[in-house]
Amino acid sequence: MATLQDFKTEEKSWWCPGCGDFGVLAAMQKALVAVGAEPRTTAIVAGIGCSGKLGNYINSYNIHVTHGRTLPAALGLKLANRDLLVLAAGGDGDAYAIGMGHFMHALRRNVNVTYIVMDNHVYGLTKGQTSPTSESGFKTKTTPKGSIDRPVHPLMLAVSAGATFVAQGFSSWQPQLARLIQQGIQHPGFALINVISPCVTYNKVNTYDWYKKTLLNLDDDPSYNPHSRPEALARLDATDELVTGLIYQEESEPYETQIAGFRDTPLVAQDWHVDNATWNQILKSFE
Ligand SMILES: Cc1ncc(C[n+]2csc(CCOP(=O)(O)OP(=O)(O)O)c2C)c(N)n1
Numbered sequence: 622m623a624t625l626q627d628f629k630t631e632e633k634s635w636w637c638p639g640c641g642d643f644g645v646l647a648a649m650q651k652a653l654v655a656v657g658a659e660p661r662t663t664a665i666v667a668g669i670g671c672s673g674k675l676g677n678y679i680n681s682y683n684i685h686v687t688h689g690r691t692l693p694a695a696l697g698l699k700l701a702n703r704d705l706l707v708l709a710a711g712g713d714g715d716a717y718a719i720g721m722g723h724f725m726h727a728l729r730r731n732v733n734v735t736y737i738v739m740d741n742h743v744y745g746l747t748k749g750q751t752s753p754t755s756e757s758g759f760k761t762k763t764t765p766k767g768s769i770d771r772p773v774h775p776l777m778l779a780v781s782a783g784a785t786f787v788a789q790g791f792s793s794w795q796p797q798l799a800r801l802i803q804q805g806i807q808h809p810g811f812a813l814i815n816v817i818s819p820c821v822t823y824n825k826v827n828t829y830d831w832y833k834k835t836l837l838n839l840d841d842d843p844s845y846n847p848h849s850r851p852e853a854l855a856r857l858d859a860t861d862e863l864v865t866g867l868i869y870q871e872e873s874e875p876y877e878t879q880i881a882g883f884r885d886t887p888l889v890a891q892d893w894h895v896d897n898a899t900w901n902q903i904l905k906s907f908e
Pocket residue numbers: 669670671672673687688711712713714715716719739741743744745746747752
């Protein structure tokens with residue numbers, strides 16, 4: 622059985638002290654241990670952004686893909702090797718701006734991948750521009766007079782686009798976040814976990830204190846039913862998505878087990894090996 626230590630790497634952290642991404646990393650490692658995962662059968666596909674550095678800090682297979690292309694790579698990986706536990710991770714820019722087209726289709730396709738979006742309402746890596754989840758009026762170097770755009774609402778989008786698992790966590794609320802990631806991994810289908818992960822350097826509006834005052838925890842409301850799509854949409858609308866907890870989950874069968882002929886047979890043989898000559902031939906065919 623792998624331990625927390627097994628999922629750590631020696632890589633020195635690149636993040637600013639206090640960045641919310643530290644909490645997301647810790648919760649992911651706890652969730653991996655809780656589900657009994659092993660580093661050699663776990664893969665993280667991470668996007669470009671401060672958040673995308675996360676793959677370097679989890680001992681597992683790791684693909685650091687181009688900006689916005691986390692989901693096609695993660696879904697392809699899972700379809701090619703269903704024995705892998707595949708997690709995708711990236712920022713709100715990666716997911717809901719350049720990656721939005723992939724996001725919508727991943728939701729309705731329902732491949733068994735857990736997608737963790739580290740949402741700080743700003744572009745961190747490129748030094749603080751407005752992102753799709755920035756609030757109207759948010760001032761940055763790209764919007765010095767305040768953003769005119771209305772923000773994207775990723776949770777309502779996900780629930781209405783056919784998602785089978787949608788949750789939101791807060792990087793400071795570790796036990797809940799680790800549990801939500803664990804539930805997402807155990808969900809047989811595509812799981813979106815949007816994580817409020819404050820950027821202490823470029824977002825001085827949506828701070829830890831601000832979230833602690835405004836976030837409502839669905840765990841404190843026993844009357845909430847996370848298995849009703851209309852109820853989820855109504856709650857998200859009423860709270861402006863400022864909630865944490867399991868928002869929506871339905872029974873699901875993942876895409877990959879529904880592919881005719883592949884229900885019981887992995888797509889890739891266990892000892893898949895390509896010799897150098899064949900590999901060079903494949904590369905040459907792209908010239
Ligand atoms: C195709 C492409 N377009 C733009 C960029 C520049 N770029 C890199 S990261 C980024 C946004 C980062 O914001 P987010 O995804 O929210 O992640 P964060 O850094 O906040 O974690 C942008 C626009 C890029 N690397 N590649």
